[in-house]
Amino acid sequence: MKEVKCECGHINPVGTALCEACGRVVGEEAESSKLLDMRYEASPRRSQNYNRTSVDKIWSFFSSVKVGIWLIVLTLIASALGTIFPQEMYIPPNMPAVDYYEDEYGTLGKLYYQLGFHNLYSSWWYLLLIASIGISLVICSLDRVIPLYKALKNQRTAPREGFLKRQRLFGITETSGQIDLESIKKNLKNKRYSIKEENGSILAEKNRFSRWGPYVNHIGLIIFLFGGLLRFVPGMYVDEVVWVREEETIEVPGTSGQFYVKNEKFIRQLYDQEKDDQVYNEALKKNPAVIKNFQTDAVLYEKKGNTLPGEQPELKQVESHSIQVNKPMKYKDFAFYQTDYKLDEMHKMKFKLIDKKTEESFGKLTVDLYDPKKKYELGSGYSVELLNYFPDFEFGENSEPITKSRIPNNPAFVFNMKTPDKPKGETSFVAIQQTIEPQENNKYKLAFDGIETQNVSGLTIRKDMTLWYLAIGGTIFMIGVIQGAYWNHRRIWVQKKNGQVWIAAHTNKNWFGIKREISSILSGTTLNEPADQLDDKS
Amino acid sequence: MVEISSNLLYIAFVLYLIATFFFAGSIKISKDKEEKKTSRWSLIGIVITLIGFASQIGYFITRWIAGGHAPVSNLFEFTTFFGMMLVAAFIIIYFIYKTSILGVFTLPVALLVIAYASMFPREITPLIPALQSDWLHIHVTTAAAGEAILALSFAAGLIYLIKFVDQTKSSKRTFWLETTLFGLIATLGFIIVATSFSLADYESKFNWVDKRGQEAEAAYHMPALIGPHKYESVTDGSFQPLAEVPALINAMKLNTFIWSLLAGTILYLLIRLIFRKRVAAILQPLVRKIDLNLVDEIGYRSVLIGFPIFTLGALIFAMIWAQMAWTRFWGWDPKEVWALVTFLFYAAFLHLRLSKGWHGEKSAWLAVIGFVIIMFNLIAVNLIIAGLHSYA
Ligand code: HEM
Numbered sequence: 016m017k018e019v020k021c022e023c024g025h026i027n028p029v030g031t032a033l034c035e036a037c038g039r040v041v042g043e044e045a046e047s048s049k050l051l052d053m054r055y056e057a058s059p060r061r062s063q064n065y066n067r068t069s070v071d072k073i074w075s076f077f078s079s080v081k082v083g084i085w086l087i088v089l090t091l092i093a094s095a096l097g098t099i100f101p102q103e104m105y106i107p108p109n110m111p112a113v114d115y116y117e118d119e120y121g122t123l124g125k126l127y128y129q130l131g132f133h134n135l136y137s138s139w140w141y142l143l144l145i146a147s148i149g150i151s152l153v154i155c156s157l158d159r160v161i162p163l164y165k166a167l168k169n170q171r172t173a174p175r176e177g178f179l180k181r182q183r184l185f186g187i188t189e190t191s192g193q194i195d196l197e198s199i200k201k202n203l204k205n206k207r208y209s210i211k212e213e214n215g216s217i218l219a220e221k222n223r224f225s226r227w228g229p230y231v232n233h234i235g236l237i238i239f240l241f242g243g244l245l246r247f248v249p250g251m252y253v254d255e256v257v258w259v260r261e262e263e264t265i266e267v268p269g270t271s272g273q274f275y276v277k278n279e280k281f282i283r284q285l286y287d288q289e290k291d292d293q294v295y296n297e298a299l300k301k302n303p304a305v306i307k308n309f310q311t312d313a314v315l316y317e318k319k320g321n322t323l324p325g326e327q328p329e330l331k332q333v334e335s336h337s338i339q340v341n342k343p344m345k346y347k348d349f350a351f352y353q354t355d356y357k358l359d360e361m362h363k364m365k366f367k368l369i370d371k372k373t374e375e376s377f378g379k380l381t382v383d384l385y386d387p388k389k390k391y392e393l394g395s396g397y398s399v400e401l402l403n404y405f406p407d408f409e410f411g412e413n414s415e416p417i418t419k420s421r422i423p424n425n426p427a428f429v430f431n432m433k434t435p436d437k438p439k440g441e442t443s444f445v446a447i448q449q450t451i452e453p454q455e456n457n458k459y460k461l462a463f464d465g466i467e468t469q470n471v472s473g474l475t476i477r478k479d480m481t482l483w484y485l486a487i488g489g490t491i492f493m494i495g496v497i498q499g500a501y502w503n504h505r506r507i508w509v510q511k512k513n514g515q516v517w518i519a520a521h522t523n524k525n526w527f528g529i530k531r532e533i534s535s536i537l538s539g540t541t542l543n544e545p546a547d548q549l550d551d552k553s
Numbered sequence: 554m555v556e557i558s559s560n561l562l563y564i565a566f567v568l569y570l571i572a573t574f575f576f577a578g579s580i581k582i583s584k585d586k587e588e589k590k591t592s593r594w595s596l597i598g599i600v601i602t603l604i605g606f607a608s609q610i611g612y613f614i615t616r617w618i619a620g621g622h623a624p625v626s627n628l629f630e631f632t633t634f635f636g637m638m639l640v641a642a643f644i645i646i647y648f649i650y651k652t653s654i655l656g657v658f659t660l661p662v663a664l665l666v667i668a669y670a671s672m673f674p675r676e677i678t679p680l681i682p683a684l685q686s687d688w689l690h691i692h693v694t695t696a697a698a699g700e701a702i703l704a705l706s707f708a709a710g711l712i713y714l715i716k717f718v719d720q721t722k723s724s725k726r727t728f729w730l731e732t733t734l735f736g737l738i739a740t741l742g743f744i745i746v747a748t749s750f751s752l753a754d755y756e757s758k759f760n761w762v763d764k765r766g767q768e769a770e771a772a773y774h775m776p777a778l779i780g781p782h783k784y785e786s787v788t789d790g791s792f793q794p795l796a797e798v799p800a801l802i803n804a805m806k807l808n809t810f811i812w813s814l815l816a817g818t819i820l821y822l823l824i825r826l827i828f829r830k831r832v833a834a835i836l837q838p839l840v841r842k843i844d845l846n847l848v849d850e851i852g853y854r855s856v857l858i859g860f861p862i863f864t865l866g867a868l869i870f871a872m873i874w875a876q877m878a879w880t881r882f883w884g885w886d887p888k889e890v891w892a893l894v895t896f897l898f899y900a901a902f903l904h905l906r907l908s909k910g911w912h913g914e915k916s917a918w919l920a921v922i923g924f925v926i927i928m929f930n931l932i933a934v935n936l937i938i939a940g941l942h943s944y945a
Pocket of ligand 1: 077078079080081082083084086087148151152155159226228229230232233236496499500897900903904907908
């Protein structure tokens, strides 16, 4: 590659097609071609200028549109691949992913898992693709926007013949005698062209701003991607789930103990064939259980002052809201969403102490499954001690009782029943539907006496400070695309040259539109419409 | 109200059909250079289209009133709406470029789409909590409008290719063009088969064993060419499957698919037998007079107009709603991903065109691929991929 020398003596950088000093068409390629490549106003870009250091090489790699398109296409294909089978986050959590993909989808599923496609969108190579698009966007935009700006700013009002001739729309009208360009100028103004004149040459131009559309939208995209990155900055993003039983007040995770939320009531409604709109009947007959509403009547409290660990915090109500799907409760930067629920979860279990033979009762007790007491006094010398509690009971490997979780799905207890005649007490292992007596011959028994259930609401707590960046990025992107897509940059050159009138025109898109516009501008004059030089090629 | 609504849709359908013939007629005549008659025929065509469109709007409004929510909440409603937007997009472009030929290609596609939509259950469904939001209307309507305008570039691309591709010898191009047209014919095949069997009230039931080894029941509404895993016929005297598939594969959907292909193939072969030409070659005289540069530009403009609307509706509004309904604006759900794929595809289209000079034929092929992606997202993601989901 070497510099391009113009007739006028000016030495232009590589890639120049129009001499920077005098505006002549220069360079072998441009001179020999019939039409001028007007994409960047025929001006050179940095990526064409230098090609020596590694920085320059990286620069020209990422500024290449070809590379950009490849990146877009690769991302497209990768994204599509990720939908063949569900991603890991959508499979049931109770089964290891390894087995799940093979069981559900056979050998292909196994392969999918082995290739790591079950977590495709967080894989390093997918993120690398996205990052490369980001880098490419920055570099390609910088590479072009400055030359384009300069070229458009310094463009000639009266370009040279070679330039005009090499425009796609070009025509010459022979005129006898004087020709008045005033009416054309008036027509151009009516079409909202702005007009510059220089020695009888006219440059009419409009909608130049649309040329910045792509760069504006690229900036929007860059901000958007940047916002996506910010999620990984601590403090920007909170995503927690909390389960709150009815009547319960619980500390909100992810807020460092600042907030407490209370579930006053949880409601789940189904559509009702009788009560709801009759038009739904047909659909409800086919599929009767359609959910109408999930709702948690919630109250949000904020902690006042500092508390020592273990101390009861002082709470102040700051918000109350019926949280429904699509209607989260919002306070400060936090939003509380209705995302899950459990109906009728066991909450309290009731027992009565009886004599096994006579079935005579000596008192009742209620065990709060979330907050069991150590000892229950039944009066008259009768009491029950809770020696051990397994909220989610099962037998362990050595058939000893263990608990799977802290949720009382299958509660079991070891009780010690103290009575006046057995002051040391009798122990008994009580689980749902079974009682095991270590001594085999207890006199007393704790008989199951009912259960209290409660609804539990699953709320998602979300703070997302990145949303602002995304919203701004998205808005700028939209402005940019619309700017570039719904307007076109149009220029018309009219020049008088020894008894001839030359007309050339250029638009960055929508040639049919500019042709129609020119034809209406020239109507009523004796001038010929410029011809489309691309037409006579085909 | 529901009845009025479906009648209005029916009327719209018939009117679009009639309008297609007027547009086609205007082209036939224009060969004879009777300019005045040409414009009269296409004028009638566009007037009928407009009346049909008004009727479909009527369908939309009455159904909205009856159901209490905008009718865009299930596959039938959404697909119908997409068809309506396709007609709207055509009307707009018609008034810009005054090309009847576009009607000859767009209206049949819209007809296919609407007929296809009516193969899905048509009851008005109540809204589940996630759908109870104004964003349902905003998001779905803009997304569908964007997709419809993008789809118009498919119609333009098809016209371009039918004129441009040399039909005197067979080549890769003629092959792929025929494949594209076959896709449309197979859709018609599906509609014919599904309608016929549903008019005949066909049903045959099977017991089968699902992939967890559990007994299940399947009710076919088309004769079962493909039976489910370890099937056992329940309905006496019904057609017995020719083959059986493993439990991993949804036999009923595969069966429907095979029927559609079969019907499509028969239709296609019939056409070829009668005309003794490729389908594209039969259509070629219709487009003889068309200016290639003009259709190319119509295709490009559709993408330019549709792309921002699509982005707004299918990505931005979608994200806003997802943030409210599902707590996160983006969750890599297949439907979301395919909206992204569509977005990236048209971004690539625009770059190829602007910077790599992919005009004309290349651009037309891209428009065809774009339409395939859109239809895939519109319909197949729900039926195939989401189907896997609901299975799991
Ligand atoms: C997903 C990512 C991208 C999107 C959505 C996007 C969007 C757009 C849009 C809408 C246009 C205007 C096209 C037109 O008006 O016909 C455009 C132009 C352009 N884009 Fe991108 N773009 C993306 C990525 C890239 C990348 C990675 C590059 C880097 C090579 C790039 C380089 C360009 C260039 C050079 C132009 C033309 C500017 C001009 O000539 O005026 N784009 N882009």
